[in-house]
Amino acid sequence: MHADHSGKKQAREEGVIARKLMARAQAENAYAEGEAILEVRDLVKHFPLTQGIVLKRQVGAVKAVDGVSFDLHKGETLGIVGESGCGKSTVAKLVTHLEQPTAGTIRYKGEDITRLSGRALKAVRRNIQMVFQDPYTSLNPRMTVGDIIGEPFDIHPEVAPKGDRRRKVQELLDVVGLNPEYINRYPHQFSGGQRQRIGIARGLALRPEIIVADEPVSALDVSVQAQVVNLMAKLQDEFGLSYMFIAHDLSVVRHISDRVGVMYLGKIVEIGTDTEIYEHATHPYTQALLSAVPVPDPEAEEGRERIVLEGDVPSPANPPSGCHFRTRCWKAQHRCVVEEPLLIVPENFTDTAGDEPVHHPSACHFAAERASVMPPAEG
Known part of the structure; x- marks a missing residue:
């Protein structure tokens, strides 16, 4: 009788696992067909303005992001353009959870990530990575390239066992067009374009689904900009990435984006395909x-x-x-x-x-x- 009870319990557990796997497979198929992988609704970020040294009181707020909504589909590039100070970079930090929103929701595959913390947030962050604007300050000058690109593996050890990390880092260097033998070099030994390739390799390390690129080519020469943009387009096809691409240069945004959102003073004022916006x-x-x-x-x-x-x-x-x-x-x-x-x-x-x-x-x-x-x- 005890064996019969154990058998029924195991069958129930296997049934639950099977249903979860089926639901996950259905969800992945749905997103593969072009549904929104990221949904941002009424996103708000206000930074308080205070007075006083000992007894601080709020006297106002800087409305950096003031009600932004958009969708990002699987395999799509959404370009965000606008003047300096319009809130583009703040939106990027909110999406990657580097800043906590004042209000609004950010749903990744249907789950509101603004309310996550601990292990749940860590799991989501693995799938949403960021490439920063300045290739000079975004890399630690005291760390080798191998340590910089391999650092995500220390935070998420399940992605690459310790004995396999060096090989994976060298593979990533090769993917972004750098010599795998550069693994022991330091950032000061590279040019600006090469440093940005290192930043892209770091962003790819955990095999994310979404990469938020915050003005990734604005600090580079024009010829190097084209190389980096073409590299990002190639990697998107190779890894099935979705990009949120922020830039000032309208021609760069048009070259890589499927849709474009125009921001002004914390709001998106127009959004559409590249043809709709540019023509x-x-x-x-x-x-x-x-x-x-x-x-x-x-x-x-x-x-x-x-x-x-x-x-x-x-x-x-x-x-x-x-x-x-x-x-x-x-x-x-x-x-x-x-x-x-x-x-x-x-x-x-x-x-x-x-x-x-x-x-x-x-x-x-x-x-x-x-x-x-x-x-x-x-x-």
């Missing part, structure tokens, strides 16, 4: 950014309109009411002062077909195309 932008701020992109063809450049924004970017500690862009916008009216525009398909485009290039979200009450400012389409 059919409807938000005035996006149009102003595109009008500033230099064109190598003098004849094409002569026929374009240059939009020069007046005034400075408002302080994120005291953003304007209504539309944050209204203080610099030539279209601004009273409605922009009292009513904040939603990031939706504009009313004047809702009757167009879903596959029309202007049928994409734009946070503007008076959204419209302005073809004269757009750089010519890439050939």
